[in-house]
Amino acid sequence: MQDVFLPNAAVKMADGTVRLPIRSGEKMNIPEAVVTLGGGATNAAATFAKCGYSTLYWGSVGLDNGSEFVGEVLIREGIDIAYMHYDEKKPTGLSVIFLDKKGERTILSARGAGADFNALDVAMLETERPDWLYMAGVGGNFRKIREVVAGCAEARTQIFWNPSGAELAQPNEVKAILPKVTAVMLNREEAEKVWGSREYVKIFRASLCPPILLITDGQAGSVVRQMLPSGKQKVVRSQIYEEQVVDRTGAGDAFGSGFLAHFALHNDLEAAIKFASANSARVVQHIGGREAVLGLSVRLGELPMVSRTI
16 A cells, blocks of 8 residues: 655644645645555564564555555565565555644545455465464455464464454454454554453453453553463553654554564563564654664663563
């Protein structure tokens, strides 16, 4: 997907809506337009590649100039596009993103070919047998999700799932998938939709809780829970790195992929959270969700966190 950022082009109204300061039929010059590659899967892939992992992108694009742009960027970053599907009927996805001075964004998104997950061949899993699959939003297509989950089980591929709003609108379907994945990332409001509670203890003690659950909570930081071999649960509450925010787009992708990139290699919960937080903090200082992702060799400052076993 291509992202077109328009910083300070729109005006936020008192009622919370966003409007363009222009009359119908007129032309308006804007101070800046930034074109980048976007989308949860490609954002996450950027982190994995930067951290030295063999990384492939598994998604759909159109057969157009947009797909050429997507392919060129991914190849430049060392990401394999052998399994990128080209749709002859639908265009490559495009988002127009209005940014305000605080880094908050309003997004108009036409997913195009990127919304068609049925075209993706699950045989890829058997052929490549990846260690991990980072599964971003799949447009609420649970038939495809179940097919992918089954394919991962056959290939012994672990799944890190970051469901989209379309998936979360079907909480019973989400709950049916949770026991079959290794890790899930949600924000606190999304977790409440799934488990019907904002209380972490109730969520962590729910029967349908995956082995690793990451819950982000904006400026309040994050809470990560890991099921231990003993049957007990390790819970880590962490603050965030305070940085000047230019663009919040991709902050969650950077956190989730940063966590997995570190945890898959070191199996250290606290260190993985620290790297995830740093990756997210770095990304929001730049326009675009992937331009400034970190490598694992970066030296990190202290990050307040509390760990306990329940």
